[in-house]
Amino acid sequence: MSLITEIPSVVELVKQAKAAFAECFPGNEATIVACAPGRVNLIGEHTDYNEGFVFPMALPQVTVMAGCRNEDASSIVVQTMATAADKPTCVNFHSPTADTPLTPGKPLWANYVKGVVQCFKIAPVPGFKAVLLSSVPIGGGVSSSASLEVAVYTFLEVLTGSSAPDLNSKALSCQEAEHKFPGMPCGIMDQFISVMGKEGHALLIDCRSMESTLIPLTDINVAVLITNSNVRHELTGSEYPERRQSCFKAAEIMKKKSLREATLQDLTAFEAEMDKTTFWRARHVIGEIKRTLDAANALKIGNYQLFGKLMVESHNSLRDDYEVSCQELDELVEYALECPGVYGSRMTGGGFGGCAVTLLDASKVEETVLHIKSKYSGTATFYVAQPSSGAQVLK
Ligand code: GAF
DSSP: OSSSSOOOHHHHHHHHHHHHHHSSTTTTTEEEEEEEEEEEEOOOOOOOGGGGGEEEEEEEEEEEEEEEEHHHHHHHHEEEETTTTOOOEEEEEEEOSSOOOOOOOOOOOOOOOOHHHHHHSSOOOOOOEEEEEOOTTTHHHHHHHHHHHHHHHHHHHHHTTTOOOHHHHHHHHHHHHHEEEEEOOOHHHHHHHHHHTTTTTTEEEEETTTTEEEEEETTEEEEEEEEEOOOOOOSSHHHHHHHHHHHHHHHHHHHHHHGGOOOOHHHHHHHSSSOOHHHHHHHHHHHHHHHHHHHHHHHTTTTTTHHHHHHHHHHHHHHHTOOOOHHHHHHHHHHHHTSSTEEEEEESSSSSEEEEEEEEGGGGHHHHHHHHHOOOOSSOOEEEEEOOOOOEEEE
C-alpha cells in the first residue's frame, strides 16, 4: 500500500456532494455546484499582513458546495460532513436584511458560511439549501477556511446571478468574512490564491498592490510533498494577532507604513528602541519578503537548489525569530533534509502545527516519505500536490 494519501479528484468529490445533497434534501437536486481549493505556501510566511510578497500554489484538495434555491425564500439550510460517509451536521439561518444582519455564533464552522453570506454585498442573498464536502485537511495549515469561504462566495455568485466586479474584491470580501465572523485577523494570501490559483503554476502575490505573477511549476522531475504533522493548527487564539501587533509596532517605531517599507539596515538602526521580541519578529518579516522574491526568481530559471536553500532559511527564521514552528514541524523538516534529492523543506501556513512543504526530486518521493515516517515521533500524512486551479463553478 502506498504511503502517499490519494487525493480524490474534484469530479469524484462533486459526485459525492451531489449524492449527499439528494440524501439530505429528498426530492431536490443540486443545480448549483461550486468549489474552491486549499493552498500550500511555498515561501513568504507571515508577510501578507505586512504588505509583503507571498508565493503559494492552489492545491488539488477542494471544498465543494452543492445546492439549490429554497422554496422558503428567506431560509438558508446548510449541511456539512467531514467525509461523504459521515452523518451531516446541519445549520439553519435566515437571509440577511439591513434590519436583521447575521451575527457570529455556534456552531463555529457555520461562521465561515454566515460570514460570507453577510459580506456578500453585490446582491441580496435569497434562501438556499446546500451541502458542504471538503478534501482539504481541516486545521492542517493549508487553508481549509479560505477554501470554504471562497466556495460559498462562488456558490452565491451563481445563486444570485451576480459576479464580483473583479477577483480582488471577491478575495477581499471573503477575508472580511473571516475577520468579522470567526474573528481571525488573517492576511489576504489564502483567499487570494483560492480565487486566483492556476493549474501548473505558483503565484507570486504582492500583498501591497494586490498584483500577482504566475510562475510555471510543471517540471515533471520535481515534486511538491506536503507532510501533515497531524498536530492541530488553531489560529483563532491569541498567537496570530500578537504576531501581527508586534509587526505593526516595529513598523511604527521605524516610522514606516509597514514592514514592507523597511530594510534590515533600518531595523539595526532602531534596534535599541525595540524590545528583543519585536526586533526578532521584524527581522523575520523583512528577511522573508526578500527571500520570497529571490525564491520566485530562482523557480523561474529552474534553480531548485537555491529555492530549497531559501526554504530552509525561511523555516529557521520562522522557528527562531518568529517562533511559530513546533517540535513536530521541526522534526519533519529535519528528516526531509536528511534525504538525497531534497532541495528544501519548511513549515507552511500560520504555524503551531499543520503541514511542512518539501521540494524534491520526483524520483525520490517514496524513499523520502519512508525515511520521514520511520523517524517522525507522531503519525504523519503525506500528499504529493500538483499546482491546481482556483475557484470553479461545476456541473
Ligand atoms: C494564515 C493566514 F490566514 C494568512 O493570511 C497568512 O498570514 C498565513 O497564516 C501566514 O503566512 O494562513
